[in-house]
Amino acid sequence: MRNVYKLLFAAALLLSQTLFAQKDDTIRILAVGNGLSAEAVTRDLPGYFEAAGQKVVLAYAVRLSSDYAKQAELARSGAEGFSYSKLSGNGTWTEERKVSLAAALADEKWDIVSLQTQSAQAARRESIDPGLGQLLKFVRKRTPKSVRIMYFQTWPYANQSTKHWMAFGHNNVNMYPQIAATSKEFCEKYSLEVIPVGTAIRSLRTSFSMQGDITYGDHLNKTMGAYLCAATFFEAVTGLDARDYTDAYAPYTLENHVRREMAAKCAHYACLKPFEFTNMSSGTGTYGSVEAGLPNYDETLVPQYTLPDPLVMNDGSPVKGIEQWEGERREELLELFRSEVYGHSPARREGQHYKIVKEDPNAFGGMATRREVLIYFDSSEDRYIRLMTYVPNGLEGPAPAFLLLNTSGNASVNEDTNISYPDEHQLIQYEIHGFPYYGQYRHFYPLELILSRGYAFLTFFKSDCDPDFDDGFQNGIHPYIYKEGQTFPEPDQWGSISAWAWGMSRVMDYLEEGQTEVNAAKVSTIGHSRAGKTALWAAAQDTRFAMAISNCSGCSGAAIARRRYGQTVRQINTTFPQWFCRNYIKYMDNEDALPVDQHELVALIAPRPVYVGSAAGDRWADPKGEFLSLVHAQSVYAMYGYSGLPSDEWPDVRHPMIGDHMGYHIRLGRHSLTGYDWDRYLDFADIYLK
Ligand code: GCU
Numbered sequence: 001m002r003n004v005y006k007l008l009f010a011a012a013l014l015l016s017q018t019l020f021a022q023k024d025d026t027i028r029i030l031a032v033g034n035g036l037s038a039e040a041v042t043r044d045l046p047g048y049f050e051a052a053g054q055k056v057v058l059a060y061a062v063r064l065s066s067d068y069a070k071q072a073e074l075a076r077s078g079a080e081g082f083s084y085s086k087l088s089g090n091g092t093w094t095e096e097r098k099v100s101l102a103a104a105l106a107d108e109k110w111d112i113v114s115l116q117t118q119s120a121q122a123a124r125r126e127s128i129d130p131g132l133g134q135l136l137k138f139v140r141k142r143t144p145k146s147v148r149i150m151y152f153q154t155w156p157y158a159n160q161s162t163k164h165w166m167a168f169g170h171n172n173v174n175m176y177p178q179i180a181a182t183s184k185e186f187c188e189k190y191s192l193e194v195i196p197v198g199t200a201i202r203s204l205r206t207s208f209s210m211q212g213d214i215t216y217g218d219h220l221n222k223t224m225g226a227y228l229c230a231a232t233f234f235e236a237v238t239g240l241d242a243r244d245y246t247d248a249y250a251p252y253t254l255e256n257h258v259r260r261e262m263a264a265k266c267a268h269y270a271c272l273k274p275f276e277f278t279n280m281s282s283g284t285g286t287y288g289s290v291e292a293g294l295p296n297y298d299e300t301l302v303p304q305y306t307l308p309d310p311l312v313m314n315d316g317s318p319v320k321g322i323e324q325w326e327g328e329r330r331e332e333l334l335e336l337f338r339s340e341v342y343g344h345s346p347a348r349r350e351g352q353h354y355k356i357v358k359e360d361p362n363a364f365g366g367m368a369t370r371r372e373v374l375i376y377f378d379s380s381e382d383r384y385i386r387l388m389t390y391v392p393n394g395l396e397g398p399a400p401a402f403l404l405l406n407t408s409g410n411a412s413v414n415e416d417t418n419i420s421y422p423d424e425h426q427l428i429q430y431e432i433h434g435f436p437y438y439g440q441y442r443h444f445y446p447l448e449l450i451l452s453r454g455y456a457f458l459t460f461f462k463s464d465c466d467p468d469f470d471d472g473f474q475n476g477i478h479p480y481i482y483k484e485g486q487t488f489p490e491p492d493q494w495g496s497i498s499a500w501a502w503g504m505s506r507v508m509d510y511l512e513e514g515q516t517e518v519n520a521a522k523v524s525t526i527g528h529s530r531a532g533k534t535a536l537w538a539a540a541q542d543t544r545f546a547m548a549i550s551n552c553s554g555c556s557g558a559a560i561a562r563r564r565y566g567q568t569v570r571q572i573n574t575t576f577p578q579w580f581c582r583n584y585i586k587y588m589d590n591e592d593a594l595p596v597d598q599h600e601l602v603a604l605i606a607p608r609p610v611y612v613g614s615a616a617g618d619r620w621a622d623p624k625g626e627f628l629s630l631v632h633a634q635s636v637y638a639m640y641g642y643s644g645l646p647s648d649e650w651p652d653v654r655h656p657m658i659g660d661h662m663g664y665h666i667r668l669g670r671h672s673l674t675g676y677d678w679d680r681y682l683d684f685a686d687i688y689l690k
Contacts, residue, residue, distance in 0.1 A: 025054075025055060026055040026056060026057055027049075027054065027055070027056050027057070027111050027112065027237065027238070028056075028057040028108045028109060028110045028111045028112070029041070029056065029057065029058050029059070029110070029111065029112045029113075029114070029237065030059050030060070030061060030104060030105070030108070030110045030112070030113045030114070031058075031059070031060040031061070031062070031113075031114045031116070031152065032060075032061050032062070032071065032082075032101065032104075032113060032114065032115050032116065032135075032139070033060075033062055033066075033071070033114070033115060033116025033117070033152060034062050034063060034064050034065055034066050034067075034116065034118060035062060035064050035065070035219075036116060036119060036152075036154055036218070036219070036220075037060055037062050037114065037116045037152060038060045038062045038083070038085075039219065039220065039226070039229075040152070040197070040229050040230075040233060041058045041059070041060050041087075041233075042058075042060070042085075042087075042093065043222065043226040043229070043230065044226045044227050044229070044230035044231075044249075044251060044253075045058065045229075045230040045233055045234065046058060046087055046091070047230070047249050047251055048230040048231065048233075048234045048242075048245060048249050049234065050249075051245045051248035051249035052234070052238070052240060052244075052245050052248070052249075054238060054240075056087075057086065057087065057108055058086070058087040059084065059085065059086035059087065059104070059107070059108070060083075060084070060085060061082040061083070061084045061099065061101060061104035061105075062082060062083050063081055063082050063083070064083075065118060066118060067117045067118035067121040067127060067131065068115070068117040068121070068127075068128060068129075068131030068132045068135055069127070069130075069131035070118075070131070071101070071115075071117075071131065071135055072130075072131045072132075072134035072135040072138065073131075074100075074101065075100070075101035075102070075134075075135060075138045076134065076138060078100050078102065079100060080098040080099055080100050080103075081098070081100070081101075082098070082099055082100065082101050082104060083096045083097070083098060084096065084097055084098070084099040084103070084104045084107075085097075086107070086108075101138065101139075102138075102142060105139060105142040105143055106142065109144055110143055110144075110147055111146070111147065111148065112147070112148045112149075112150060112237055113139055113143060113147060113148075113149050113150070114149075114150045114151070114152040114195055115132070115135060115136070115139070115149065115150070115151060115152060115192075116151075116152035116154060117131070117132070117154075119154040119155070119157070119218045120218075122153070122154045122179050122182060122183070122198070123156075123168070123175050123178035123179045123182060124178070124182070125178070125181070125182045125185060125186075128182060128186050129186075132186055132190070133190070136149065136190055136192075148193055149190075149192055149193070150192060150193045150194060150195050150236065150237070151183055151186060151187050151192045151193070151194045151195070152195045152197070153179065153180075153183040153194055153195060153196050153197055153198040153199065153274070154179065154197065154198055154218075155176075155179070155197055155198040155201035155202070155215065155220070156168070156172035156173075156174075156175035156176045156179060156198065156201070156202065157172055157175065157215060157217055157218050158172065158213040158215040158216060158217055158431075158432065172202075172205070176198065176199075176202045176277065179198045180198065180199060180202075180275045180276065180277075181275070183196075183198070183274075183275065184274075184275040187274075193236065194236065194274045194275075195232060195233050195236040195237070196232060196236065196270040196271060196274035196275070197228070197229050197232045197233070197270070199270040199273070199274055199275065199276065199277050200228050200229075200231075200232045200263075200266040200267045200269075200270035201214065201215070201220075201225075201228065201266075202277035203266040203269060203270060203277040203278045203279070203280065204224070204228060204262065204263065204266040206277060206279045207262070207266065207278070207279055207280035208262050208266075208280075209575050210224075210470065210575065212432050212433070212468070212469020212470055212471070213432060213469070214228065214470075216428075216471070221470065221471050221472055222253055222471075222472040222474065223253050223254050223259075223470055223471070223472040223577070224254060224259050224262075224263050224470070226253065226254075227251070227253075227254045227259070227260060227263045227264075228263035228264075228266060228267055231245075231246075231263055231264040231266075231267035231268075232266075232267035232270055232271065234267075235267055235268060235271045236271050241268055242264040242267045242268050242271075243261065243264040243265055243267075243268050245264070246260040246261050246263075246264045252488060252491075252582075253472055253488065255491075255582050255585050256573055256574055256577055256585050256588075258570065258573075258574045258588070259574060259577070262280075265280060266278070266280070295565075295566050295567065295568070295571070295619075295620065296564060296565055296566070297565070297566065297619050299565070299624070302563050302564065302565055303562070303563075303564060305560075305562035305563070305591070305592060306592075307560070307562065307597050307599060307632055308594075308595065308596060308597060308600065309635075310329070310333065310599070310600045310603040310632075310633065310635065310636050311325070311329070311635055311636065311639070313328065313329055313332065314332050314336075314595075321639065322639055322640065325636065325639060330604060333596060333600050333603070333604055334540070334541060334604065336595045336596045337537070337540070337596055337600075337601065337604075338492065338498075338581075339492040339581070339583060340492075340581070340583050340584060340586075340587070340594065340595060340596065341556065341580060341581065341583075341584050341594075341596065342494065342495060342497050342498040342501070342537055342580060342581060342584075343489065343492060343493050343494035343495050343498045343580065343581030343583075344481070344492055344493050344494060344498070344581075345481065345494045345498045345499070345501070345502040345541075346480050346481040346502075348377075348505070348506060348509060349377050349378040349480065350378055350379070351376075351378040351379030351380070352375070352376060352377055352378060352506065352509065353376050353379070354373055354374065354375055354376070354510050354513075354514040355373065355374045355376070356371055356372070356373050357372050357373070357374055357420075358370075358371060358372035358418070358420065359371045359372075360418060361393070363390060363416070364447065364448055364451065366393060367392065367393060367448065367451055367452070368390045368391055368392050368393055368447075368451045368456075369389075369390070369391050369393055369517075370388065370389070370390050370416070370418075371388070371389045371391075372386055372387070372388055372389075372410075372419075372420055373386075373387045373389065373510060373514070373515075374386055374387075375387055375506050375507065375509075375510050377477065377480070377506065383425060383464075383477060384464065385460045385464040385465065385503050385506060385507065386410060386420065386423055386460060386461070386464060387458060387459070387460045387507055387510065388410045388413065388419065388458070388459050388460065389456060389457070389458045389518070390447055390450075390451060390456060390457045390458075391456040391517045391518060392451045392452075392454060392455070392456065395454060397519065398516060398517055398518055398519035398522075399454065399455060399456040399517060399518050399519060399522075400454070400455055400456070400518075400519055400522035400523070400524075400685065400689035400690060401455055401456035401457065401458055401511075401518045401519070401522065401523045401524070402450065402455055402456070402457055402458065402523075402524050402525075402526045402549075402681075402685075403458045403459070403504060403507055403508075403523055403524070403525050403526065403545075404445070404457070404458070404459045404525075404526045404527055404531065404535075405459070405460065405461075405462050405500050405503070405504060405527050405531040405534050405535070406441075406445075406459045406460065406461055406462070406531070407461075407462050407468070407528075407529075407530065407531055408433075408436045408440060408441055408461075409421055409422065409426065409430070409436050409461045409463075410459060410460065410461055411436055411437075411438050411439075411440075412436035412437075412438075412439070412440040412441040412442075413439070413441065413442065413444075413445050413447075413459055414438070414439050414442055414445070414447060415438045415439030415442060416438065416439075417438050419438065422435070423464075425463070425464070426461060426463050426464070426467075428463070428467050428475060429461075429462075429463035429467040429468065429469075432467070432469055433468070433469075443674075443675075444528065444672070444673045445457070445459075445673075446675055446678055449675070449678060449682070450678065450682070453682050453686070454690070455682070455685065455689075456517070456518045458507065458511075458518070458523075460503065460507065462496070462500050462503075462530075462531070462534075463476070464503060465477050465496075465499045465500050465502065465503035466478065466496045466499040466500065466578075468496055468530075468578065469578060470576075470577050470578045471578070472488065473488055473489050473495075473578070474487075476496070476499060477499055477502070478493075478494065478499065481493050481494060489581065489582070491581060491582040491583045492581050492582075492583050493581060494581065495577075495578055495579045495580040495581050495584075496578050496579045497530070497533055497534050497537055497556075497579045497580065498537065498581070500531070500534045500538075501534050501537045501538035501541060501542075504525060504534070504535075504538040504542070504545075505538060505541070505542045505544075508520065508523065508542060508544050508545065511523060512544070520544065521544075521546060522546050522689045522690075523544075523545055523546055523547075524545065524546060524547035524548060524549055524681075524685060524689060525538050525539045525545050525547070525548045525549065526548075526549040526550075526551070526681065527549075527550065527551065527553070528551040528552055528553075528672070528673040529551070529552050529553065529554065529557075529621075529671065530553075530557075530576075530579065532549075532550035532551045532552060532553030532554075532557050532558070533550070533553045533554075533556055533557035533579075535548055535549060535550050535553070536548055536550045536553060536557055536558065536601050536602065536605070536610075537601065539605050539608070539610075540601055540604035540605055541604075543608070545608070546608055546609075546688070546689060547608055547609045547610065547611075547685065547688055547689060548605050548608070548609075548610050548611070549610075549611045549612075549613070549681050549684075550610075550611075550612050550613070550626075551613040551673050551677055551681075552613065552614065552615055552618050552621050552626075552671050552672070552673070553612070553621065553626065554566065554567055554618070554620065554621025554622060554626065555567035555568065555569070555571070555572045555621065555622065556569070556572055556579070556580070556598070557598065557601075557621075557626070558598055558601075558602065558612045558625075558626040558629045558630075559598060559621060559622040559625035559626045559629065560597055560598055560599060560622070560625040560628050560629055560632075561587070561591045561594055561597050561598055562591045562592060562594070562597055563622060563624075563625045563628075564591060565619075565622040565624070565625055566619050566620040566621060566622040566625075567620050567621065567622070568588075568589075568591075569584065569587045569588050569589075569590075569591055569594075570588035570589050573585050573588055574588075597629075597632075598625075598629050599628065599629040599630075599631070599632035599633045600633070601629070602629045602630060602632075602633035603632075603633040603635075603636040603637075605633075606633065606636040606637050606639075606640060606642075606661075607636075607637060607640035607642060607661065608661070609661045609662070609663070609684070609687075609688045610630070610633075610661070610662055610663075611662070611663035611664070611680070611681060611684050612626050612627065612629065612630055612663070612664050613664070613665055613666075613667070613677050613680065613681070614626045614627065614664075614665070614666040614667075615666065615667055615668070615669050615670055615671060615672065616653050616666055616667065616668055616669070617668070617669055617670040617671070618670055618671040620671065621671065623666050624650050627650050627651075627664055627666070628650075630644070630645055630662050630664055631645065631648050633662075634648075634662070637660070637661055637662065640661075642660045642661040642662075643659065643660040644659050644660060644661065644662045645657055645659040645662050645664065646658075646659045650666075651664070651665070651666065652666075653666050653667055653668050654667060654668065656680050658683065658684060658687070661688075663680065663684040665677075665680050
């Protein structure tokens, strides 16, 4: 009889369990490992599940920096050595507490437990066992039979990462095969499923052109890295196609849909082939990947467009004259560029001050004095611009000057090894893009020529304000604009170009307040490429600059966006999301909706002289579009009585145009800043700065 009851009881239990299982479609996931596992489940993963309408209980039990051996040892000792937190129903994470692994395993009826070893060990097969075997035994004993145990595959580090690199020749390409082979071997050995984030990262690196990387050392960044990780985790766990949810899940950290789609695509292919990366690039070169749209280089395919008129107010009424232009329209235009393109910047900070830290009165055999001045942004002295100045010796009065944002560091400007380098805060940039050697880009900056023509040359490194890679606006001076508790810019707050332009204005503060050898009223901004965009934007906002020169500044610099020739708004936002405010994304494939175009950026410099330089071989930057910005800015110069260009016809190469407060040339050759360019700029400056 007893046996019958037992049997009946067992049958009832089974039935209720089946019913329960049918009713409860929540997936319960515990991520065991170290900090990388905690990041994986807490960042974008909850949002991904929510977008897919999949109920989930997520938790992590982690021991920082630990590998399988350490985790197994701790688990078996019963020590409360794991930090544990769980996503509760109301969307908040419970306060992290110290628990034993046994307690974490007992806290829920887990459907999935993921296991993760320390990221460097993930590439060393000999480090995996016996730790993993012991850990598995421990977990299996304490979880339902049906539990799925998954191997969380980590990723190769960022190139140049200083940690744990010796074995991989400082190259993530070398680290990947070992991670893949190790995870494959142990998944097979223990019949584990895999969460192939490492493979997805490897595919992304090879398929998608990014500036910088999606990892910092061993951590994924909070934008594309976090998204890709969530997409991979989600698909590996649910079997649902991660690509189907990129519209539904668009976190503010990754508003660019091209990037979301690419991340999900890499996740999807990694789930199909977890131990082999997939190259999805079109093979058309660094910037022309299919994902970002192939560039158009055919003039006949430039679409019809209508440019906004700089001399028409937002309400449609015409600007009546200089007074209204300066008093109202300029402000309107600046506001549009700020809120829709580059982002708003804050005012200068309290306590800004300056210190001259180096001086060499004998630079170039006595031709000039070289100084290094630290421009501290506030009294804390936490951050500063290291401005390098060369002022010609023996001039009668204060020198007119060029101020240039350099993109590889002051040391790259000249071979003089007395130039200080690197500063602590610059390391993050150098580690990602490489350390320059002294004078590496000296051909960009013919200092003796510039000095001999009676000009001072002032320069600083972009990364003093903001390192140039997509990190979700975490580094650099972005926080200067944040309110308390804010960690990410609002859609209309500054990207890197605004931050760099802000730095140029801080240099102008110094020129006005901290020295007398340079004539602060005779300073031209100048820059090449991204720094050319910055040179225009800095001068547009800060009228203390007497002139602006943009060299090969291209898309979002001098080139008309509506032409969609070469680089487009879509491409630039996709490859360089850090440069702009996030509102700019709205205009990808939607240039006609832009409330401004780049000729209005040029117009904002009026009535001050402006010069645009192009190169025939720099089609990516749309040389003709760069010229047309000048053409369409002329109406504003005309209001001041300046005739602008001598002709509206795009000139041939080597026929520079020096007009009235406007200059233009297109030279032979490629995307670069050459002696030929400088000759033209110096001739132009001689007219207006002397
Ligand atoms: C890339 C980018 C351009 C930019 C250039 C540079 O080519 O697409 O927009 O001007 O880099 O800064 O060198």
